Amino acid sequence: MKKNLSLPIIILLFWSLFPLLWQLYTSFCTPEALTHPLEIIEHRWTLENYRQILKSDPPFIRYLFNSILLGITTTLLTLVFSLPAAYGLVKIKPYKAKLIRIILFGIALFPYVLLFLALLEIARDLNIGNNILMLSIPYSALSMPLAILLLTSALKDIPSELEEAAKLEGLNLAQRLKWILIPLIAPATSSTAILVFIFSWNEYPIALTWLSNPDLLTLPVAIARIAGSSVYSVPYGAYAAATVLGALPVLLIVIIFQKQIISGLTQGAIKG
Amino acid sequence: MTLILKNIGRRYGKSWVLRNLFLEIKDGECLALLGPSGCGKSTTLRLIAGLDIPDEGSIYINGRDLKNVSPSKRNIGMVFQSYALFPHLSIASNLTIGLKVRGATESEQHQKVSSILTLMKLEDLAYRKPAQLSGGQRQRVALARALLRDPEVYLLDEPMSNLDAQLRESLRPEIRSLILQGQKPVVYVTHDQQEAMAMANKIAVMQKGNVEQIGTPNELYNSPASIFVASFIGRPQINLLPPESGIIKGIRPEDIIINENGINSKIIYQEWLGSSKLIMLDTPIGELRMITSSNDQIPECPKISWDIKNEHRFELTTHKRLN
Numbered sequence: 261m262k263k264n265l266s267l268p269i270i271i272l273l274f275w276s277l278f279p280l281l282w283q284l285y286t287s288f289c290t291p292e293a294l295t296h297p298l299e300i301i302e303h304r305w306t307l308e309n310y311r312q313i314l315k316s317d318p319p320f321i322r323y324l325f326n327s328i329l330l331g332i333t334t335t336l337l338t339l340v341f342s343l344p345a346a347y348g349l350v351k352i353k354p355y356k357a358k359l360i361r362i363i364l365f366g367i368a369l370f371p372y373v374l375l376f377l378a379l380l381e382i383a384r385d386l387n388i389g390n391n392i393l394m395l396s397i398p399y400s401a402l403s404m405p406l407a408i409l410l411l412t413s414a415l416k417d418i419p420s421e422l423e424e425a426a427k428l429e430g431l432n433l434a435q436r437l438k439w440i441l442i443p444l445i446a447p448a449t450s451s452t453a454i455l456v457f458i459f460s461w462n463e464y465p466i467a468l469t470w471l472s473n474p475d476l477l478t479l480p481v482a483i484a485r486i487a488g489s490s491v492y493s494v495p496y497g498a499y500a501a502a503t504v505l506g507a508l509p510v511l512l513i514v515i516i517f518q519k520q521i522i523s524g525l526t527q528g529a530i531k532g
Numbered sequence: 533m534t535l536i537l538k539n540i541g542r543r544y545g546k547s548w549v550l551r552n553l554f555l556e557i558k559d560g561e562c563l564a565l566l567g568p569s570g571c572g573k574s575t576t577l578r579l580i581a582g583l584d585i586p587d588e589g590s591i592y593i594n595g596r597d598l599k600n601v602s603p604s605k606r607n608i609g610m611v612f613q614s615y616a617l618f619p620h621l622s623i624a625s626n627l628t629i630g631l632k633v634r635g636a637t638e639s640e641q642h643q644k645v646s647s648i649l650t651l652m653k654l655e656d657l658a659y660r661k662p663a664q665l666s667g668g669q670r671q672r673v674a675l676a677r678a679l680l681r682d683p684e685v686y687l688l689d690e691p692m693s694n695l696d697a698q699l700r701e702s703l704r705p706e707i708r709s710l711i712l713q714g715q716k717p718v719v720y721v722t723h724d725q726q727e728a729m730a731m732a733n734k735i736a737v738m739q740k741g742n743v744e745q746i747g748t749p750n751e752l753y754n755s756p757a758s759i760f761v762a763s764f765i766g767r768p769q770i771n772l773l774p775p776e777s778g779i780i781k782g783i784r785p786e787d788i789i790i791n792e793n794g795i796n797s798k799i800i801y802q803e804w805l806g807s808s809k810l811i812m813l814d815t816p817i818g819e820l821r822m823i824t825s826s827n828d829q830i831p832e833c834p835k836i837s838w839d840i841k842n843e844h845r846f847e848l849t850t851h852k853r854l855n
Contacts, residue, residue: 424583425616427603429630429677439629443620 280507286500294496309497313486313505318475320505323482327461328509330392330399330478334460335453337400338407342452345404346411347437361409368405375402376465383470390473398466403456410455414448415441450520454513461510479506533559533594535580535685535717541588542575549575550741553589557685557717557734562708563746564720564732566764571738573721577687580719582606593684593717609678610687613694615670617662623673624649624658630681644680652676668699679710686711686718692727704730725765729753737761755844756782759851762844768810770844771820779854780846785810785821787842790830794837799830 293304313320388394540553565573578584582603729749745757756762797813845854
């Protein structure tokens with residue numbers, strides 16, 4: 261059985277990892293090496309691409325910081341609103357909850373790109389463009405349907421007797437949430453948090469339209485600017501180096517929390 | 533100091549799961565709610581705890597009306613069927629959390645928790661998680677949690693149904709003495725008549741949301757108020773004879789005796805019960821169960837009768853007791 265599966269797994273890994281590895285390879289190559297991939301040339305390997313983007317003005321680290329800040333505020337904002345919403349959804353009458361879940365599901369599937377012009381108008385009217393923290397408002401609003409659905413299914417899996425026992429022990433709602441319910445759904449909460457963080461990390465159209473100040477750009481917008489910085493050529497090496505640096509934080513998070521992500525996403529699946 | 537339920541009613545949609553329920557449980561009294569599943573016994577417990585709200589009637593603890601009092605303010609110690617221990621907390625934290633929210637000082641918490649752990653012989657398990665404990669140990673922790681806060685009322689919902697039969701019997705006297713020690717009203721829900729008889733000094737037999745009879749185990753056994761109570765209490769079950777002029781007679785299996793002047797019967801099969809044996813007899817009035825000492829020699833076709841004093845008579849239409 262194991263032997264039969266190893267070949268498909270290798271193919272699958274190659275299929276999904278090859279573009280990433282190619283990007284990594286590109287980021288360490290000189291321009292000559294890229295145009296002559298199979299020939300032997302003198303200067304193949306270089307750190308020049310990294311040096312270039314780290315020394316640009318503003319330095320690339322700035323965008324990394326912007327995206328991390330935006331990711332954290334978006335994630336916190338989303339959780340602060342979705343946890344109570346999910347709790348409420350578990351407590352209200354089943355037919356109402358079902359209706360709301362269907363609506364949320366519909367919203368979660370809606371192609372949000374269609375909203376960016378309308379959102380830009382709102383940003384202009386309220387004068388909240390060019391502000392990294394304000395960007396987390398539409399981000400968390402867009403993340404909330406999925407977050408609420410994930411957290412609801414996790415809360416549903418907690419036997420009702422546990423919360424009842426906590427009530428009889430004298431715990432009020434806030435104490436029950438803090439000491440019993442939230443710790444029990446920690447795996448689902450952390451996987452939700454990571455999904456939201458990754459959404460915010462990758463988001464492009466809204467960030468592109470809301471931010472114009474070069475100091476405030478997020479990673480995807482900054483990387484796209486590097487790619488389009490020259491009229492005559494695409495600086496593949498710098499572009500690849502930027503994507504590698506941009507992928508590192510998310511990669512780290514996923515490696516550290518992979519156990520929680522998987523158990524959080526499959527939590528409801530086992531009990532049916 | 534008492535727990536009083538006055539004219540309690542609870543309905544789901546249009547069907548009543550409880551109706552006209554009156555109960556009074558005094559300090560140091562253990563009332564067992566006994567009945568088949570769906571009779572309303574667990575609903576009664578949830579209403580007392582405040583986890584469910586009655587549609588009719590009122591509940592009083594020591595004269596205080598519990599209407600609009602939330603479960604967390606009722607000061608009730610409850611043991612759940614599933615034990616409902618918090619899986620992410622250690623045994624010690626499971627016990628401490630209730631004291632903490634009620635504002636006990638740290639030294640008070642520590643002292644109370646360690647004394648209850650000693651009492652329940654759980655000292656070595658204080659820092660384990662519930663999942664690392666056996667069923668019997670979890671049961672003790674659940675009980676410890678209920679005892680710890682010195683509540684005004686104890687509620688136990690089928691506390692032993694998840695344990696194996698041997699453990700259940702060995703725990704009965706211990707639990708009984710622990711919960712009665714508190715000198716508080718105790719309500720004990722079970723579907724096991726043997727357990728109810730062993731644990732409670734009063735039993736309420738319930739059926740379809742009504743209390744059929746309340747009494748001591750002795751009263752229920754010796755003068756059951758209805759056919760339902762007669763057949764629910766006592767194993768093997770009471771023999772019910774075919775109705776005769778509007779009366780159904782019931783005879784307990786142990787009241788049937790061998791008598792040369794009695795009616796004819798034939799043994800269908802025998803069941804060995806240890807010190808006694810159950811004999812199934814075919815008679816002109818139907819099949820009858822009889823219990824005798826296992827040493828007795830019973831002929832293949834014994835003649836049987838019973839003392840008329842031991843007959844239970846019930847009315848045919850209402851199933852209520854006549855004598």
